[in-house]
Amino acid sequence: MSRAIGLLLGFAADRVLGDPRRFHPVAGFGRTAAGLERQLYADSRLAGTAHTAVLVGTTTVLGVALERLTRKHPILHTAVTAAATWTVLGARSLEREAETMAELLEEKDIPGARDRLSHLCARDATELESDELARATVESIAENTSDACVAPLLWGVFGVPGLLGYRAVNTLDAMVGYKSPKYQNFGWASARLDDVLNLVPARVCAVLTGVVAGRPREALAVSRRDAPKHPSPNAGPVEAAFAGALGLTLGGTNSYGSCAEDRGTLGDGPAPAVDDIRRTAALARRVGIAAAGLAALAALLREAQGAIHSRRKGKRWG
Known part of the structure:
Protein backbone atom coordinates (compact mmCIF):
# COMPACT_ATOMS: atom_id res chain seq x y z
CA MET A 1 0.00 0.00 0.00
CA SER A 2 3.01 2.32 0.22
CA ARG A 3 2.64 3.67 -3.33
CA ALA A 4 -1.07 4.41 -2.98
CA ILE A 5 -0.58 6.07 0.40
CA GLY A 6 2.38 8.05 -0.94
CA LEU A 7 0.29 9.37 -3.84
CA LEU A 8 -2.46 10.49 -1.46
CA LEU A 9 -0.02 12.09 0.98
CA GLY A 10 1.74 13.91 -1.83
CA PHE A 11 -1.58 15.17 -3.17
CA ALA A 12 -2.54 16.35 0.32
CA ALA A 13 0.81 18.13 0.68
CA ASP A 14 0.21 19.96 -2.59
CA ARG A 15 -3.27 20.99 -1.47
CA VAL A 16 -1.99 22.32 1.86
CA LEU A 17 1.40 23.72 0.89
CA GLY A 18 1.40 24.31 -2.84
CA ASP A 19 4.74 24.72 -4.58
CA PRO A 20 7.72 25.71 -2.42
CA ARG A 21 8.62 29.36 -2.85
CA ARG A 22 12.34 28.65 -3.15
CA PHE A 23 14.52 25.73 -4.24
CA HIS A 24 11.75 24.01 -6.21
CA PRO A 25 13.18 20.85 -7.85
CA VAL A 26 11.21 21.50 -11.05
CA ALA A 27 12.71 24.99 -11.26
CA GLY A 28 16.14 23.41 -10.80
CA PHE A 29 15.37 20.97 -13.61
CA GLY A 30 14.34 23.91 -15.78
CA ARG A 31 17.64 25.68 -15.17
CA THR A 32 19.53 22.50 -16.03
CA ALA A 33 17.48 22.08 -19.20
CA ALA A 34 18.15 25.69 -20.22
CA GLY A 35 21.88 25.21 -19.64
CA LEU A 36 21.96 22.03 -21.73
CA GLU A 37 19.94 23.77 -24.44
CA ARG A 38 22.66 26.42 -24.72
CA GLN A 39 25.18 23.64 -25.31
CA LEU A 40 23.14 21.50 -27.72
CA TYR A 41 20.87 23.93 -29.54
CA ALA A 42 20.66 23.65 -33.29
CA ASP A 43 17.75 24.17 -35.62
CA SER A 44 17.22 20.44 -36.07
CA ARG A 45 15.05 17.65 -34.74
CA LEU A 46 18.13 15.55 -34.01
CA ALA A 47 19.56 18.11 -31.60
CA GLY A 48 16.19 18.51 -29.91
CA THR A 49 15.77 14.76 -29.60
CA ALA A 50 19.19 14.48 -27.95
CA HIS A 51 18.27 17.29 -25.55
CA THR A 52 15.03 15.52 -24.60
CA ALA A 53 16.60 12.08 -24.34
CA VAL A 54 19.38 13.20 -21.99
CA LEU A 55 17.11 15.12 -19.63
CA VAL A 56 14.15 12.74 -19.55
CA GLY A 57 16.39 9.68 -19.46
CA THR A 58 18.47 10.99 -16.56
CA THR A 59 15.40 12.00 -14.57
CA THR A 60 13.66 8.67 -15.14
CA VAL A 61 16.78 6.72 -14.17
CA LEU A 62 16.90 8.72 -10.94
CA GLY A 63 13.30 7.68 -10.31
CA VAL A 64 14.14 4.02 -10.97
CA ALA A 65 17.04 4.21 -8.51
CA LEU A 66 14.86 5.74 -5.80
CA GLU A 67 12.18 3.13 -6.39
CA ARG A 68 14.63 0.23 -6.10
CA LEU A 69 16.41 1.62 -3.07
CA THR A 70 13.18 2.00 -1.11
CA ARG A 71 10.90 -0.77 -2.35
CA LYS A 72 11.79 -3.14 0.54
CA HIS A 73 11.22 -0.40 3.13
CA PRO A 74 7.51 0.51 3.07
CA ILE A 75 7.69 3.61 5.26
CA LEU A 76 10.64 5.04 3.32
CA HIS A 77 8.98 4.13 0.02
CA THR A 78 5.81 5.93 1.10
CA ALA A 79 7.81 9.02 2.06
CA VAL A 80 9.77 9.09 -1.21
CA THR A 81 6.60 8.59 -3.26
CA ALA A 82 4.84 11.36 -1.33
CA ALA A 83 7.78 13.74 -1.81
CA ALA A 84 7.95 13.00 -5.53
CA THR A 85 4.19 13.45 -5.89
CA TRP A 86 4.26 16.78 -4.09
CA THR A 87 7.18 17.88 -6.26
CA VAL A 88 5.48 17.17 -9.60
CA LEU A 89 1.96 18.40 -8.80
CA GLY A 90 0.94 21.98 -9.43
CA ALA A 91 -2.79 21.96 -8.69
CA ARG A 92 -2.75 24.25 -5.66
CA SER A 93 -0.50 26.79 -7.36
CA LEU A 94 -2.82 26.73 -10.37
CA GLU A 95 -5.76 27.46 -8.09
CA ARG A 96 -3.89 30.33 -6.44
CA GLU A 97 -3.17 31.88 -9.85
CA ALA A 98 -6.86 31.55 -10.73
CA GLU A 99 -7.81 33.29 -7.47
CA THR A 100 -5.34 36.10 -8.19
CA MET A 101 -6.70 36.61 -11.71
CA ALA A 102 -10.27 36.63 -10.38
CA GLU A 103 -9.39 39.26 -7.76
CA LEU A 104 -7.62 41.49 -10.30
CA LEU A 105 -10.52 41.35 -12.74
CA GLU A 106 -13.11 41.86 -10.00
CA GLU A 107 -11.19 44.99 -9.01
CA LYS A 108 -11.11 46.14 -12.68
CA ASP A 109 -7.32 46.04 -12.65
CA ILE A 110 -6.93 45.17 -16.33
CA PRO A 111 -3.21 46.10 -16.59
CA GLY A 112 -2.45 43.96 -13.53
CA ALA A 113 -4.45 41.04 -14.95
CA ARG A 114 -2.64 41.34 -18.29
CA ASP A 115 0.71 41.12 -16.54
CA ARG A 116 -0.40 38.23 -14.33
CA LEU A 117 -1.74 36.11 -17.20
CA SER A 118 1.82 35.12 -18.09
CA HIS A 119 1.83 32.97 -14.92
CA LEU A 120 -0.85 30.80 -16.52
CA CYS A 121 -0.17 30.75 -20.26
CA ALA A 122 2.01 32.16 -23.02
CA ARG A 123 -0.60 34.03 -25.02
CA ASP A 124 -0.10 37.72 -25.75
CA ALA A 125 -2.26 39.69 -23.30
CA THR A 126 -1.24 43.19 -24.44
CA GLU A 127 -4.64 44.11 -25.88
CA LEU A 128 -6.91 41.66 -24.04
CA GLU A 129 -9.88 43.10 -22.16
CA SER A 130 -11.76 41.64 -19.19
CA ASP A 131 -13.80 39.05 -21.09
CA GLU A 132 -10.83 37.74 -23.07
CA LEU A 133 -8.68 37.62 -19.94
CA ALA A 134 -11.43 35.61 -18.25
CA ARG A 135 -11.55 33.21 -21.21
CA ALA A 136 -7.79 32.80 -21.20
CA THR A 137 -7.86 32.04 -17.47
CA VAL A 138 -10.68 29.51 -17.70
CA GLU A 139 -9.02 27.71 -20.63
CA SER A 140 -5.66 27.64 -18.86
CA ILE A 141 -7.19 26.22 -15.69
CA ALA A 142 -8.90 23.50 -17.72
CA GLU A 143 -5.79 22.49 -19.70
CA ASN A 144 -3.48 22.61 -16.69
CA THR A 145 -5.84 20.57 -14.54
CA SER A 146 -4.85 17.68 -16.76
CA ASP A 147 -1.16 18.58 -17.19
CA ALA A 148 -0.40 19.64 -13.60
CA CYS A 149 -2.65 17.28 -11.66
CA VAL A 150 -4.46 14.41 -13.38
CA ALA A 151 -1.64 13.27 -15.65
CA PRO A 152 1.16 13.19 -13.03
CA LEU A 153 -1.12 11.34 -10.59
CA LEU A 154 -1.96 8.71 -13.19
CA TRP A 155 1.69 8.28 -14.16
CA GLY A 156 2.37 7.94 -10.45
CA VAL A 157 0.62 4.57 -10.63
CA PHE A 158 3.94 3.42 -12.12
CA GLY A 159 5.90 4.77 -9.18
CA VAL A 160 8.55 7.42 -8.78
CA PRO A 161 9.93 6.90 -12.33
CA GLY A 162 6.49 7.66 -13.73
CA LEU A 163 6.13 10.79 -11.61
CA LEU A 164 9.55 12.24 -12.37
CA GLY A 165 9.67 11.15 -16.00
CA TYR A 166 6.29 12.69 -16.77
CA ARG A 167 7.15 15.99 -15.12
CA ALA A 168 10.44 16.15 -17.02
CA VAL A 169 8.65 15.73 -20.35
CA ASN A 170 5.90 18.20 -19.50
CA THR A 171 8.39 20.82 -18.30
CA LEU A 172 10.43 20.50 -21.49
CA ASP A 173 7.29 20.87 -23.57
CA ALA A 174 6.49 24.09 -21.71
CA MET A 175 10.02 25.35 -22.37
CA VAL A 176 10.70 24.40 -25.99
CA GLY A 177 7.54 22.79 -27.37
CA TYR A 178 6.44 25.85 -29.34
CA LYS A 179 5.72 26.21 -33.05
CA SER A 180 7.96 29.24 -33.24
CA PRO A 181 10.82 29.67 -35.72
CA LYS A 182 13.35 28.90 -32.99
CA TYR A 183 11.70 25.76 -31.61
CA GLN A 184 9.78 24.37 -34.58
CA ASN A 185 12.45 21.69 -35.00
CA PHE A 186 14.37 21.72 -31.72
CA GLY A 187 11.22 21.37 -29.63
CA TRP A 188 9.61 18.72 -31.84
CA ALA A 189 10.67 15.69 -29.76
CA SER A 190 9.55 17.21 -26.45
CA ALA A 191 6.20 18.27 -27.88
CA ARG A 192 5.47 14.89 -29.50
CA LEU A 193 6.52 12.94 -26.40
CA ASP A 194 4.31 15.15 -24.25
CA ASP A 195 1.40 14.46 -26.62
CA VAL A 196 1.92 10.71 -26.26
CA LEU A 197 2.19 10.73 -22.47
CA ASN A 198 -0.99 12.80 -22.15
CA LEU A 199 -3.21 10.85 -24.53
CA VAL A 200 -4.84 8.72 -21.83
CA PRO A 201 -4.70 11.20 -18.89
CA ALA A 202 -6.39 13.96 -20.91
CA ARG A 203 -9.33 11.71 -21.72
CA VAL A 204 -9.57 10.48 -18.15
CA CYS A 205 -9.59 14.13 -17.06
CA ALA A 206 -12.43 14.85 -19.51
CA VAL A 207 -14.50 12.00 -18.07
CA LEU A 208 -13.81 13.01 -14.46
CA THR A 209 -14.74 16.61 -15.28
CA GLY A 210 -18.20 15.60 -16.44
CA VAL A 211 -18.73 13.19 -13.55
CA VAL A 212 -17.75 15.52 -10.70
CA ALA A 213 -19.70 18.41 -12.28
CA GLY A 214 -22.82 16.24 -12.38
CA ARG A 215 -23.05 16.79 -16.15
CA PRO A 216 -21.34 13.74 -17.67
CA ARG A 217 -23.51 13.61 -20.79
CA GLU A 218 -23.11 17.29 -21.59
CA ALA A 219 -19.35 17.29 -20.96
CA LEU A 220 -18.65 14.18 -22.99
CA ALA A 221 -21.00 15.18 -25.82
CA VAL A 222 -19.22 18.52 -26.22
CA SER A 223 -15.83 16.84 -25.91
CA ARG A 224 -16.60 14.31 -28.64
CA ARG A 225 -18.09 16.93 -30.94
CA ASP A 226 -15.73 19.87 -30.48
CA ALA A 227 -12.36 18.51 -29.32
CA PRO A 228 -11.20 17.81 -32.92
CA LYS A 229 -11.48 21.55 -33.65
CA HIS A 230 -8.66 22.26 -31.19
CA PRO A 231 -5.09 22.04 -32.57
CA SER A 232 -3.90 20.08 -29.50
CA PRO A 233 -4.92 16.40 -29.35
CA ASN A 234 -5.02 16.56 -25.55
CA ALA A 235 -5.99 20.10 -24.58
CA GLY A 236 -8.98 19.81 -26.92
CA PRO A 237 -10.84 17.04 -25.04
CA VAL A 238 -10.16 18.64 -21.65
CA GLU A 239 -11.16 22.20 -22.58
CA ALA A 240 -14.24 20.95 -24.42
CA ALA A 241 -15.26 18.85 -21.39
CA PHE A 242 -14.90 21.87 -19.11
CA ALA A 243 -16.98 23.91 -21.57
CA GLY A 244 -19.75 21.31 -21.48
CA ALA A 245 -19.55 20.86 -17.72
CA LEU A 246 -19.69 24.61 -17.05
CA GLY A 247 -22.22 25.43 -19.77
CA LEU A 248 -19.80 27.84 -21.49
CA THR A 249 -18.30 28.41 -24.92
CA LEU A 250 -14.52 28.36 -24.99
CA GLY A 251 -12.01 28.69 -27.81
CA GLY A 252 -11.34 31.31 -30.45
CA THR A 253 -8.24 32.87 -31.93
CA ASN A 254 -5.32 33.36 -29.56
CA SER A 255 -2.24 35.49 -30.17
CA TYR A 256 1.20 34.23 -29.19
CA GLY A 257 3.45 37.11 -30.10
CA SER A 258 4.00 36.89 -33.84
CA CYS A 259 1.79 33.79 -34.16
CA ALA A 260 -2.01 33.50 -34.11
CA GLU A 261 -3.75 30.18 -33.48
CA ASP A 262 -7.39 29.31 -34.12
CA ARG A 263 -8.54 26.96 -31.35
CA GLY A 264 -12.02 26.42 -32.69
CA THR A 265 -15.27 26.93 -30.79
CA LEU A 266 -15.91 24.56 -27.90
CA GLY A 267 -19.30 24.38 -26.21
CA ASP A 268 -22.73 25.95 -26.59
CA GLY A 269 -23.17 28.44 -23.75
CA PRO A 270 -22.11 32.05 -23.23
CA ALA A 271 -18.48 33.16 -23.29
CA PRO A 272 -16.72 33.09 -19.90
CA ALA A 273 -17.18 36.04 -17.58
CA VAL A 274 -15.11 37.00 -14.55
CA ASP A 275 -17.45 35.08 -12.22
CA ASP A 276 -16.71 31.87 -14.13
CA ILE A 277 -13.06 31.86 -13.06
CA ARG A 278 -13.86 30.81 -9.50
CA ARG A 279 -16.42 28.26 -10.76
CA THR A 280 -13.75 26.75 -13.00
CA ALA A 281 -11.20 26.64 -10.18
CA ALA A 282 -13.70 24.89 -7.91
CA LEU A 283 -14.44 22.31 -10.60
CA ALA A 284 -10.71 21.76 -11.17
CA ARG A 285 -10.26 21.14 -7.44
CA ARG A 286 -12.93 18.44 -7.45
CA VAL A 287 -11.40 16.84 -10.53
CA GLY A 288 -8.04 16.70 -8.74
CA ILE A 289 -9.54 14.99 -5.69
CA LEU A 297 -6.98 2.73 -6.36
CA ALA A 298 -5.13 1.91 -9.58
CA ALA A 299 -1.84 1.71 -7.66
CA LEU A 300 -3.39 -0.71 -5.16
CA LEU A 301 -4.75 -2.91 -7.94
CA ARG A 302 -1.42 -2.88 -9.76
CA GLU A 303 0.48 -3.88 -6.61
CA ALA A 304 -2.06 -6.61 -5.85
CA GLN A 305 -1.71 -7.96 -9.37
CA GLY A 306 2.08 -7.97 -8.99
CA ALA A 307 1.85 -9.82 -5.66
CA ILE A 308 -0.41 -12.48 -7.17
CA HIS A 309 1.97 -12.93 -10.08
CA SER A 310 4.93 -13.30 -7.71
CA ARG A 311 3.15 -15.94 -5.64
CA ARG A 312 2.23 -17.92 -8.73
CA LYS A 313 5.78 -17.74 -9.98
CA GLY A 314 7.05 -18.95 -6.58
CA LYS A 315 4.70 -21.90 -6.66
CA ARG A 316 5.86 -22.92 -10.13
CA TRP A 317 9.48 -22.89 -9.02
CA GLY A 318 8.62 -24.61 -5.76
Whole structure:
Protein backbone atom coordinates (compact mmCIF):
# COMPACT_ATOMS: atom_id res chain seq x y z
CA MET A 1 0.00 0.00 0.00
CA SER A 2 3.01 2.32 0.22
CA ARG A 3 2.64 3.67 -3.33
CA ALA A 4 -1.07 4.41 -2.98
CA ILE A 5 -0.58 6.07 0.40
CA GLY A 6 2.38 8.05 -0.94
CA LEU A 7 0.29 9.37 -3.84
CA LEU A 8 -2.46 10.49 -1.46
CA LEU A 9 -0.02 12.09 0.98
CA GLY A 10 1.74 13.91 -1.83
CA PHE A 11 -1.58 15.17 -3.17
CA ALA A 12 -2.54 16.35 0.32
CA ALA A 13 0.81 18.13 0.68
CA ASP A 14 0.21 19.96 -2.59
CA ARG A 15 -3.27 20.99 -1.47
CA VAL A 16 -1.99 22.32 1.86
CA LEU A 17 1.40 23.72 0.89
CA GLY A 18 1.40 24.31 -2.84
CA ASP A 19 4.74 24.72 -4.58
CA PRO A 20 7.72 25.71 -2.42
CA ARG A 21 8.62 29.36 -2.85
CA ARG A 22 12.34 28.65 -3.15
CA PHE A 23 14.52 25.73 -4.24
CA HIS A 24 11.75 24.01 -6.21
CA PRO A 25 13.18 20.85 -7.85
CA VAL A 26 11.21 21.50 -11.05
CA ALA A 27 12.71 24.99 -11.26
CA GLY A 28 16.14 23.41 -10.80
CA PHE A 29 15.37 20.97 -13.61
CA GLY A 30 14.34 23.91 -15.78
CA ARG A 31 17.64 25.68 -15.17
CA THR A 32 19.53 22.50 -16.03
CA ALA A 33 17.48 22.08 -19.20
CA ALA A 34 18.15 25.69 -20.22
CA GLY A 35 21.88 25.21 -19.64
CA LEU A 36 21.96 22.03 -21.73
CA GLU A 37 19.94 23.77 -24.44
CA ARG A 38 22.66 26.42 -24.72
CA GLN A 39 25.18 23.64 -25.31
CA LEU A 40 23.14 21.50 -27.72
CA TYR A 41 20.87 23.93 -29.54
CA ALA A 42 20.66 23.65 -33.29
CA ASP A 43 17.75 24.17 -35.62
CA SER A 44 17.22 20.44 -36.07
CA ARG A 45 15.05 17.65 -34.74
CA LEU A 46 18.13 15.55 -34.01
CA ALA A 47 19.56 18.11 -31.60
CA GLY A 48 16.19 18.51 -29.91
CA THR A 49 15.77 14.76 -29.60
CA ALA A 50 19.19 14.48 -27.95
CA HIS A 51 18.27 17.29 -25.55
CA THR A 52 15.03 15.52 -24.60
CA ALA A 53 16.60 12.08 -24.34
CA VAL A 54 19.38 13.20 -21.99
CA LEU A 55 17.11 15.12 -19.63
CA VAL A 56 14.15 12.74 -19.55
CA GLY A 57 16.39 9.68 -19.46
CA THR A 58 18.47 10.99 -16.56
CA THR A 59 15.40 12.00 -14.57
CA THR A 60 13.66 8.67 -15.14
CA VAL A 61 16.78 6.72 -14.17
CA LEU A 62 16.90 8.72 -10.94
CA GLY A 63 13.30 7.68 -10.31
CA VAL A 64 14.14 4.02 -10.97
CA ALA A 65 17.04 4.21 -8.51
CA LEU A 66 14.86 5.74 -5.80
CA GLU A 67 12.18 3.13 -6.39
CA ARG A 68 14.63 0.23 -6.10
CA LEU A 69 16.41 1.62 -3.07
CA THR A 70 13.18 2.00 -1.11
CA ARG A 71 10.90 -0.77 -2.35
CA LYS A 72 11.79 -3.14 0.54
CA HIS A 73 11.22 -0.40 3.13
CA PRO A 74 7.51 0.51 3.07
CA ILE A 75 7.69 3.61 5.26
CA LEU A 76 10.64 5.04 3.32
CA HIS A 77 8.98 4.13 0.02
CA THR A 78 5.81 5.93 1.10
CA ALA A 79 7.81 9.02 2.06
CA VAL A 80 9.77 9.09 -1.21
CA THR A 81 6.60 8.59 -3.26
CA ALA A 82 4.84 11.36 -1.33
CA ALA A 83 7.78 13.74 -1.81
CA ALA A 84 7.95 13.00 -5.53
CA THR A 85 4.19 13.45 -5.89
CA TRP A 86 4.26 16.78 -4.09
CA THR A 87 7.18 17.88 -6.26
CA VAL A 88 5.48 17.17 -9.60
CA LEU A 89 1.96 18.40 -8.80
CA GLY A 90 0.94 21.98 -9.43
CA ALA A 91 -2.79 21.96 -8.69
CA ARG A 92 -2.75 24.25 -5.66
CA SER A 93 -0.50 26.79 -7.36
CA LEU A 94 -2.82 26.73 -10.37
CA GLU A 95 -5.76 27.46 -8.09
CA ARG A 96 -3.89 30.33 -6.44
CA GLU A 97 -3.17 31.88 -9.85
CA ALA A 98 -6.86 31.55 -10.73
CA GLU A 99 -7.81 33.29 -7.47
CA THR A 100 -5.34 36.10 -8.19
CA MET A 101 -6.70 36.61 -11.71
CA ALA A 102 -10.27 36.63 -10.38
CA GLU A 103 -9.39 39.26 -7.76
CA LEU A 104 -7.62 41.49 -10.30
CA LEU A 105 -10.52 41.35 -12.74
CA GLU A 106 -13.11 41.86 -10.00
CA GLU A 107 -11.19 44.99 -9.01
CA LYS A 108 -11.11 46.14 -12.68
CA ASP A 109 -7.32 46.04 -12.65
CA ILE A 110 -6.93 45.17 -16.33
CA PRO A 111 -3.21 46.10 -16.59
CA GLY A 112 -2.45 43.96 -13.53
CA ALA A 113 -4.45 41.04 -14.95
CA ARG A 114 -2.64 41.34 -18.29
CA ASP A 115 0.71 41.12 -16.54
CA ARG A 116 -0.40 38.23 -14.33
CA LEU A 117 -1.74 36.11 -17.20
CA SER A 118 1.82 35.12 -18.09
CA HIS A 119 1.83 32.97 -14.92
CA LEU A 120 -0.85 30.80 -16.52
CA CYS A 121 -0.17 30.75 -20.26
CA ALA A 122 2.01 32.16 -23.02
CA ARG A 123 -0.60 34.03 -25.02
CA ASP A 124 -0.10 37.72 -25.75
CA ALA A 125 -2.26 39.69 -23.30
CA THR A 126 -1.24 43.19 -24.44
CA GLU A 127 -4.64 44.11 -25.88
CA LEU A 128 -6.91 41.66 -24.04
CA GLU A 129 -9.88 43.10 -22.16
CA SER A 130 -11.76 41.64 -19.19
CA ASP A 131 -13.80 39.05 -21.09
CA GLU A 132 -10.83 37.74 -23.07
CA LEU A 133 -8.68 37.62 -19.94
CA ALA A 134 -11.43 35.61 -18.25
CA ARG A 135 -11.55 33.21 -21.21
CA ALA A 136 -7.79 32.80 -21.20
CA THR A 137 -7.86 32.04 -17.47
CA VAL A 138 -10.68 29.51 -17.70
CA GLU A 139 -9.02 27.71 -20.63
CA SER A 140 -5.66 27.64 -18.86
CA ILE A 141 -7.19 26.22 -15.69
CA ALA A 142 -8.90 23.50 -17.72
CA GLU A 143 -5.79 22.49 -19.70
CA ASN A 144 -3.48 22.61 -16.69
CA THR A 145 -5.84 20.57 -14.54
CA SER A 146 -4.85 17.68 -16.76
CA ASP A 147 -1.16 18.58 -17.19
CA ALA A 148 -0.40 19.64 -13.60
CA CYS A 149 -2.65 17.28 -11.66
CA VAL A 150 -4.46 14.41 -13.38
CA ALA A 151 -1.64 13.27 -15.65
CA PRO A 152 1.16 13.19 -13.03
CA LEU A 153 -1.12 11.34 -10.59
CA LEU A 154 -1.96 8.71 -13.19
CA TRP A 155 1.69 8.28 -14.16
CA GLY A 156 2.37 7.94 -10.45
CA VAL A 157 0.62 4.57 -10.63
CA PHE A 158 3.94 3.42 -12.12
CA GLY A 159 5.90 4.77 -9.18
CA VAL A 160 8.55 7.42 -8.78
CA PRO A 161 9.93 6.90 -12.33
CA GLY A 162 6.49 7.66 -13.73
CA LEU A 163 6.13 10.79 -11.61
CA LEU A 164 9.55 12.24 -12.37
CA GLY A 165 9.67 11.15 -16.00
CA TYR A 166 6.29 12.69 -16.77
CA ARG A 167 7.15 15.99 -15.12
CA ALA A 168 10.44 16.15 -17.02
CA VAL A 169 8.65 15.73 -20.35
CA ASN A 170 5.90 18.20 -19.50
CA THR A 171 8.39 20.82 -18.30
CA LEU A 172 10.43 20.50 -21.49
CA ASP A 173 7.29 20.87 -23.57
CA ALA A 174 6.49 24.09 -21.71
CA MET A 175 10.02 25.35 -22.37
CA VAL A 176 10.70 24.40 -25.99
CA GLY A 177 7.54 22.79 -27.37
CA TYR A 178 6.44 25.85 -29.34
CA LYS A 179 5.72 26.21 -33.05
CA SER A 180 7.96 29.24 -33.24
CA PRO A 181 10.82 29.67 -35.72
CA LYS A 182 13.35 28.90 -32.99
CA TYR A 183 11.70 25.76 -31.61
CA GLN A 184 9.78 24.37 -34.58
CA ASN A 185 12.45 21.69 -35.00
CA PHE A 186 14.37 21.72 -31.72
CA GLY A 187 11.22 21.37 -29.63
CA TRP A 188 9.61 18.72 -31.84
CA ALA A 189 10.67 15.69 -29.76
CA SER A 190 9.55 17.21 -26.45
CA ALA A 191 6.20 18.27 -27.88
CA ARG A 192 5.47 14.89 -29.50
CA LEU A 193 6.52 12.94 -26.40
CA ASP A 194 4.31 15.15 -24.25
CA ASP A 195 1.40 14.46 -26.62
CA VAL A 196 1.92 10.71 -26.26
CA LEU A 197 2.19 10.73 -22.47
CA ASN A 198 -0.99 12.80 -22.15
CA LEU A 199 -3.21 10.85 -24.53
CA VAL A 200 -4.84 8.72 -21.83
CA PRO A 201 -4.70 11.20 -18.89
CA ALA A 202 -6.39 13.96 -20.91
CA ARG A 203 -9.33 11.71 -21.72
CA VAL A 204 -9.57 10.48 -18.15
CA CYS A 205 -9.59 14.13 -17.06
CA ALA A 206 -12.43 14.85 -19.51
CA VAL A 207 -14.50 12.00 -18.07
CA LEU A 208 -13.81 13.01 -14.46
CA THR A 209 -14.74 16.61 -15.28
CA GLY A 210 -18.20 15.60 -16.44
CA VAL A 211 -18.73 13.19 -13.55
CA VAL A 212 -17.75 15.52 -10.70
CA ALA A 213 -19.70 18.41 -12.28
CA GLY A 214 -22.82 16.24 -12.38
CA ARG A 215 -23.05 16.79 -16.15
CA PRO A 216 -21.34 13.74 -17.67
CA ARG A 217 -23.51 13.61 -20.79
CA GLU A 218 -23.11 17.29 -21.59
CA ALA A 219 -19.35 17.29 -20.96
CA LEU A 220 -18.65 14.18 -22.99
CA ALA A 221 -21.00 15.18 -25.82
CA VAL A 222 -19.22 18.52 -26.22
CA SER A 223 -15.83 16.84 -25.91
CA ARG A 224 -16.60 14.31 -28.64
CA ARG A 225 -18.09 16.93 -30.94
CA ASP A 226 -15.73 19.87 -30.48
CA ALA A 227 -12.36 18.51 -29.32
CA PRO A 228 -11.20 17.81 -32.92
CA LYS A 229 -11.48 21.55 -33.65
CA HIS A 230 -8.66 22.26 -31.19
CA PRO A 231 -5.09 22.04 -32.57
CA SER A 232 -3.90 20.08 -29.50
CA PRO A 233 -4.92 16.40 -29.35
CA ASN A 234 -5.02 16.56 -25.55
CA ALA A 235 -5.99 20.10 -24.58
CA GLY A 236 -8.98 19.81 -26.92
CA PRO A 237 -10.84 17.04 -25.04
CA VAL A 238 -10.16 18.64 -21.65
CA GLU A 239 -11.16 22.20 -22.58
CA ALA A 240 -14.24 20.95 -24.42
CA ALA A 241 -15.26 18.85 -21.39
CA PHE A 242 -14.90 21.87 -19.11
CA ALA A 243 -16.98 23.91 -21.57
CA GLY A 244 -19.75 21.31 -21.48
CA ALA A 245 -19.55 20.86 -17.72
CA LEU A 246 -19.69 24.61 -17.05
CA GLY A 247 -22.22 25.43 -19.77
CA LEU A 248 -19.80 27.84 -21.49
CA THR A 249 -18.30 28.41 -24.92
CA LEU A 250 -14.52 28.36 -24.99
CA GLY A 251 -12.01 28.69 -27.81
CA GLY A 252 -11.34 31.31 -30.45
CA THR A 253 -8.24 32.87 -31.93
CA ASN A 254 -5.32 33.36 -29.56
CA SER A 255 -2.24 35.49 -30.17
CA TYR A 256 1.20 34.23 -29.19
CA GLY A 257 3.45 37.11 -30.10
CA SER A 258 4.00 36.89 -33.84
CA CYS A 259 1.79 33.79 -34.16
CA ALA A 260 -2.01 33.50 -34.11
CA GLU A 261 -3.75 30.18 -33.48
CA ASP A 262 -7.39 29.31 -34.12
CA ARG A 263 -8.54 26.96 -31.35
CA GLY A 264 -12.02 26.42 -32.69
CA THR A 265 -15.27 26.93 -30.79
CA LEU A 266 -15.91 24.56 -27.90
CA GLY A 267 -19.30 24.38 -26.21
CA ASP A 268 -22.73 25.95 -26.59
CA GLY A 269 -23.17 28.44 -23.75
CA PRO A 270 -22.11 32.05 -23.23
CA ALA A 271 -18.48 33.16 -23.29
CA PRO A 272 -16.72 33.09 -19.90
CA ALA A 273 -17.18 36.04 -17.58
CA VAL A 274 -15.11 37.00 -14.55
CA ASP A 275 -17.45 35.08 -12.22
CA ASP A 276 -16.71 31.87 -14.13
CA ILE A 277 -13.06 31.86 -13.06
CA ARG A 278 -13.86 30.81 -9.50
CA ARG A 279 -16.42 28.26 -10.76
CA THR A 280 -13.75 26.75 -13.00
CA ALA A 281 -11.20 26.64 -10.18
CA ALA A 282 -13.70 24.89 -7.91
CA LEU A 283 -14.44 22.31 -10.60
CA ALA A 284 -10.71 21.76 -11.17
CA ARG A 285 -10.26 21.14 -7.44
CA ARG A 286 -12.93 18.44 -7.45
CA VAL A 287 -11.40 16.84 -10.53
CA GLY A 288 -8.04 16.70 -8.74
CA ILE A 289 -9.54 14.99 -5.69
CA ALA A 290 -11.24 12.42 -7.91
CA ALA A 291 -8.01 11.83 -9.83
CA ALA A 292 -6.06 11.28 -6.59
CA GLY A 293 -8.56 8.65 -5.46
CA LEU A 294 -8.50 6.96 -8.87
CA ALA A 295 -4.70 6.91 -8.97
CA ALA A 296 -4.47 5.44 -5.46
CA LEU A 297 -6.98 2.73 -6.36
CA ALA A 298 -5.13 1.91 -9.58
CA ALA A 299 -1.84 1.71 -7.66
CA LEU A 300 -3.39 -0.71 -5.16
CA LEU A 301 -4.75 -2.91 -7.94
CA ARG A 302 -1.42 -2.88 -9.76
CA GLU A 303 0.48 -3.88 -6.61
CA ALA A 304 -2.06 -6.61 -5.85
CA GLN A 305 -1.71 -7.96 -9.37
CA GLY A 306 2.08 -7.97 -8.99
CA ALA A 307 1.85 -9.82 -5.66
CA ILE A 308 -0.41 -12.48 -7.17
CA HIS A 309 1.97 -12.93 -10.08
CA SER A 310 4.93 -13.30 -7.71
CA ARG A 311 3.15 -15.94 -5.64
CA ARG A 312 2.23 -17.92 -8.73
CA LYS A 313 5.78 -17.74 -9.98
CA GLY A 314 7.05 -18.95 -6.58
CA LYS A 315 4.70 -21.90 -6.66
CA ARG A 316 5.86 -22.92 -10.13
CA TRP A 317 9.48 -22.89 -9.02
CA GLY A 318 8.62 -24.61 -5.76
